[in-house]
Amino acid sequence: MIRKTKIEELECVLEIIEDGREFLRQQGINQWQYGSPSKEDIIKDINKSLSYVYKKSGVIVATAMLTPYDEDYENYPSVWLENSSYLAIHRLATSKKLRNQGIAREFMESIYFFAKSQNIKFLRIDTHIDNKIMRKFLSRFGFKEKGVIKLTMKNILDDKERVAYELEVKQRKVSCETIRDETR
16 A cells, blocks of 8 residues: 655654665665765755555555655656656665565556546656666556756765656556556
């Protein structure tokens, strides 16, 4: 189940973010290594109702920041299929305790259906060029690689180039069983 993060769940979300940070570090990926996303970033996301969690069996197992506007994405209008409604996905992370158990896919399916319920036309996400695991995951889910963009983040130590991806949210009615076919 996907829902907005409650402030009392901050420590749980931070633990999952730290799991993601460590996983990236182990892969030698220069992303999330210099304090971002920080505790203050997550608090700000929660206060703006942009932080979401995914619960399974009553336990928070994944988190993401979902926003209908991304300044960096707006700087690259020619990258996207069309300039219409979208939901940008950032800070996507899953608990290391459940890694390789399909949680990221379940969470992404929930995000897809959430976007669909809001009549959002596209899901957009970016990832580090060297993050082969995420890039493979996004492609398998049905996201299309749109090109390389450069982020304007304040952190001067992280690499700023990212590969941008986009997935059209189809508005026709589908069942949970057909989502996999629909996103490919």
